[in-house]
Amino acid sequence: MKKRNIWAVSLIVLTIILALAGCSQQDENKIAATKDDKKVFTFSWSGDIGDLNPHTYFPNEFFSQAMVYESLVYYGEDGEIKPWLAKSWDVLEDGKEYIFHLRDDVKFSDGSAFNAAIVKKNFDAVLANREQHDWIDLINQIKTTEVIDNYTFKLTLHHAYYPTLQELTYVRPLRFVAESAFPASGDTFTDGLTAPIGTGPWVLKEHKENEYAIFESNDTYWGEKPKVDEVVVKVITDGESRVLAFEKGELDMIFGNGVISQDSFKFLKESGKYETKISEPTATRTLLFNTNRETMSDKNIRLALQHAFDKDAVIDNIFYGIERKADTLFPQNLTYTNVEVDPYAYDVEKATALLDEAGWKTVKGKEFREKDGQPLQLELLFISTDNIQKSIAEFVQGDLRKIGVDVKLTSQESNTFWTTAFDGHYDILFTATWANPFDPHSYLASITTDSSGGGPDYYALSGLSFKKELDTRIKEVLLTTTEEDRIKQYHQILTMLHEEAVYLPISYQSNIAVYKKNILGVDFLPQEVEIPTTTIDMKN
Amino acid sequence: MKTFRQHSLLIVSATVLVIFTAVAIFAPFIAPNDPYYVDLTQKLQPSSKGYPLGTDHLGRCQLSRLLFGARTSLSTACIVMSITFCISVPIGIFAGYMGGIIDTWFIRICDMLMAFPSFLLSLAFVGMLGPSYGHLILAMVCVQWVFYARFIRGMVLSVKERSFVMVARICGTSPFKIAIKHIVPTILSSVIVLLFMDIGGVILSISGLSFLGLGVQPPNAELGMMINDSKPYFRSHPMQMMYPGLIIFFVVISFNVFGESLRQWLQVERRL
Numbered sequence: 001m002k003k004r005n006i007w008a009v010s011l012i013v014l015t016i017i018l019a020l021a022g023c024s025q026q027d028e029n030k031i032a033a034t035k036d037d038k039k040v041f042t043f044s045w046s047g048d049i050g051d052l053n054p055h056t057y058f059p060n061e062f063f064s065q066a067m068v069y070e071s072l073v074y075y076g077e078d079g080e081i082k083p084w085l086a087k088s089w090d091v092l093e094d095g096k097e098y099i100f101h102l103r104d105d106v107k108f109s110d111g112s113a114f115n116a117a118i119v120k121k122n123f124d125a126v127l128a129n130r131e132q133h134d135w136i137d138l139i140n141q142i143k144t145t146e147v148i149d150n151y152t153f154k155l156t157l158h159h160a161y162y163p164t165l166q167e168l169t170y171v172r173p174l175r176f177v178a179e180s181a182f183p184a185s186g187d188t189f190t191d192g193l194t195a196p197i198g199t200g201p202w203v204l205k206e207h208k209e210n211e212y213a214i215f216e217s218n219d220t221y222w223g224e225k226p227k228v229d230e231v232v233v234k235v236i237t238d239g240e241s242r243v244l245a246f247e248k249g250e251l252d253m254i255f256g257n258g259v260i261s262q263d264s265f266k267f268l269k270e271s272g273k274y275e276t277k278i279s280e281p282t283a284t285r286t287l288l289f290n291t292n293r294e295t296m297s298d299k300n301i302r303l304a305l306q307h308a309f310d311k312d313a314v315i316d317n318i319f320y321g322i323e324r325k326a327d328t329l330f331p332q333n334l335t336y337t338n339v340e341v342d343p344y345a346y347d348v349e350k351a352t353a354l355l356d357e358a359g360w361k362t363v364k365g366k367e368f369r370e371k372d373g374q375p376l377q378l379e380l381l382f383i384s385t386d387n388i389q390k391s392i393a394e395f396v397q398g399d400l401r402k403i404g405v406d407v408k409l410t411s412q413e414s415n416t417f418w419t420t421a422f423d424g425h426y427d428i429l430f431t432a433t434w435a436n437p438f439d440p441h442s443y444l445a446s447i448t449t450d451s452s453g454g455g456p457d458y459y460a461l462s463g464l465s466f467k468k469e470l471d472t473r474i475k476e477v478l479l480t481t482t483e484e485d486r487i488k489q490y491h492q493i494l495t496m497l498h499e500e501a502v503y504l505p506i507s508y509q510s511n512i513a514v515y516k517k518n519i520l521g522v523d524f525l526p527q528e529v530e531i532p533t534t535t536i537d538m539k540n
Numbered sequence: 541m542k543t544f545r546q547h548s549l550l551i552v553s554a555t556v557l558v559i560f561t562a563v564a565i566f567a568p569f570i571a572p573n574d575p576y577y578v579d580l581t582q583k584l585q586p587s588s589k590g591y592p593l594g595t596d597h598l599g600r601c602q603l604s605r606l607l608f609g610a611r612t613s614l615s616t617a618c619i620v621m622s623i624t625f626c627i628s629v630p631i632g633i634f635a636g637y638m639g640g641i642i643d644t645w646f647i648r649i650c651d652m653l654m655a656f657p658s659f660l661l662s663l664a665f666v667g668m669l670g671p672s673y674g675h676l677i678l679a680m681v682c683v684q685w686v687f688y689a690r691f692i693r694g695m696v697l698s699v700k701e702r703s704f705v706m707v708a709r710i711c712g713t714s715p716f717k718i719a720i721k722h723i724v725p726t727i728l729s730s731v732i733v734l735l736f737m738d739i740g741g742v743i744l745s746i747s748g749l750s751f752l753g754l755g756v757q758p759p760n761a762e763l764g765m766m767i768n769d770s771k772p773y774f775r776s777h778p779m780q781m782m783y784p785g786l787i788i789f790f791v792v793i794s795f796n797v798f799g800e801s802l803r804q805w806l807q808v809e810r811r812l
Binding site for chain 2: 239240261263264267310313314316317318384387391393394395397398399401402408409411
């Protein structure tokens with residue numbers, strides 16, 4: 001009797017195991033089956049693509065929004081604004097009115113027409129939630145939106161706002177969804193979309209949250225069609241797993257920043273089996289100090305950290321020279337960012353002197369400095385899946401320990417990380433500027449607002465005594481009408497930020513691409529956040 | 541013949557554990573270098589006179605980190621086990637001795653908690669509370685205590701029917717005194733054997749959680765975390781991962797063998 005029981009139990013267990021194995025096998029088969037007769041390009045991302053709504057932010061990913069939705073104008077090489085859904089435009093009234101002449105051959109992927117009416121509807125839907133989007137000052141500047149005729153759309157602004165066209169190239173929020181995608185309430189920000197329908201080269205075919213997303217080429221696309229039939233985006237959170245998946249042949253490409261460790265990149269490059277590329281510097285990898293915390297509100301502490309950070313060691317030994325050292329918040333090669341400031345040199349003696357001056361003294365028999373009996377502890381927040389952040393964080397912790405500063409490392413998974421960052425529960429935070437086309441003006445504008453599309457900088461900097469003045473200056477520079485004024489004012493703002501030492505720029509980061517030798521057309525696009533899915537081709 | 545094999549196993553595993561414990565206790569004196577001293581220029585160095593087992597990805601002495609890692613693992617396991625012991629013994633005895641509705645409820649709670657795989661449950665605990673050393677211990681204890689409490693309750697149920705307890709009761713001895721004087725001494729050896737048998741599993745869980753970044757936090761060295769740290773370098777520097785892995789392997793197997801041999805030697809019944 002007992003023996004029979006064992007058999008019965010084993011049989012049941014076996015059945016369950018086989019059934020479960022069958023399930024996962026099915027998913028794999030589904031992806032594999034499409035592979036035989038079509039060109040299917042696969043890469044991975046560290047998180048899910050989100051709900052594909054161009055009017056919202058996190059957890060949407062820039063690259064996936066850009067695959068499905070398009071803008072009126074396109075950000076080209078060297079910042080040149082190119083016609084896109086609008087084939088031309090006129091600027092009237094000294095820059096207060098923009099008239100866009102739309103293409104008449106564009107259709108949404110559901111077959112409906114793209115015209116001035118739907119452009120207005122999308123603009124109005126975004127403007128209905130102005131405060132959520134006002135990190136782009138254009139949103140505040142828009143006075144009216146008008147349909148002139150079926151293919152002519154007019155935008156009237158309160159002031160002549162110089163970055164208007166540039167901000168219209170952004171991946172979000174001013175991109176267009178079809179009529180049928182609007183929820184009954186019309187509020188795309190709160191209620192989401194009924195379906196992700198855009199005019200772009202890709203259509204979402206299948207999406208399994210946190211596992212994979214499959215995009216297929218849009219048959220009715222007006223522009224040059226993608227060269228591969230399908231793009232599969234697999235979610236792989238961990239860098240090493242990503243490298244293993246790539247080596248196993250499950251992925252065709254690894255793309256992005258911080259997606260694999262520099263050591264793995266070096267290893268893959270030196271293996272000679274794959275093609276590798278590094279983009280020009282895009283954005284600045286920087287530490288942000290939270291001036292609301294009592295310790296960090298002291299300028300001497302911030303200066304001490306600037307001098308105590310050994311950037312060269314990080315560049316040489318963590319980045320292997322792949323990323324270049326940064327001394328200013330923005331790379332000097334962007335428009336308006338070429339400011340002359342004295343970089344903070346690595347100088348441990350100066351750092352210790354500054355700490356002493358701030359009242360944080362070494363105590364005999366104790367490892368860390370103290371002030372009024374409190375040890376000097378700073379909390380450094382980083383994203384647990386970002387290999388580069390982790391290495392730098394551990395280095396900082398070890399290095400600052402030598403001068404008696406206790407750095408507490410808090411690692412969080414990226415969703416929680418951003419929530420904590422926005423809530424301001426940290427002393428030091430890893431962040432980065434936004435790269436083209438956002439730097440410097442949109443990044444600076446985000447400092448002045450707490451909208452969800454902005455950054456943690458608003459809160460972090462709000463402890464500064466001159467924060468109000470800084471905000472006013474940033475708002476002013478966006479409305480300047482002459483080039484000369486603009487250069488002068490940007491110079492003042494950037495010098496101010498540098499002197500207050502609230503940012504500790506580490507390096508100018510680059511995107512990396514590692515791909516199989518049969519993949520062609522991998523180029524870095526002018527907007528750093530986009531992935532070149534339309535130009536990529538596969539040889540057999 | 542059989543007893544000789546048992547004894548030899550007991551002796552071998554005990555030796556390994558004594559060495560391990562000694563190393564853990566005296567780590568600060570044995571370690572050749574400061575395990576927390578970061579020097580990026582000395583990154584991933586091979587074995588040398590100054591660094592007997594080379595250095596890790598931040599140029600820290602690998603051997604010193606392993607010694608401190610062993611210390612962290614063992615001390616954490618001991619803390620978890622002691623707290624578990626202190627919680628489960630009174631609760632187990634109370635439930636077993638009182639019986640009735642208290643016992644029924646106790647069993648219900650145990651069944652509920654035991655329905656989940658213990659590692660998954662501790663993972664959920666730490667995940668909710670946030671990663672830190674204190675939360676790691678809390679999570680481990682929350683998951684562990686039910687098993688012991690239930691085991692102790694089972695033993696108490698049989699012990700309380702035995703004649704010497706009956707006699708004590710008839711003489712009017714207070715339940716508290718019965719528990720301390722008669723029940724605890726009877727079940728103690730079994731409980732200790734059980735603790736030893738489980739300590740390996742606890743070390744493994746601590747390493748597992750730390751590997752996932754949920755347990756011991758940097759810069760403190762911990763064996764599981766060291767394996768995670770060496771992940772990006774396992775192709776170029778496989779020994780980085782092997783050292784902590786091997787230590788975990790030998791320590792856990794020694795604890796298991798030691799516990800099992802001890803059980804056989806003391807002839808403790810294994811039941812839950």
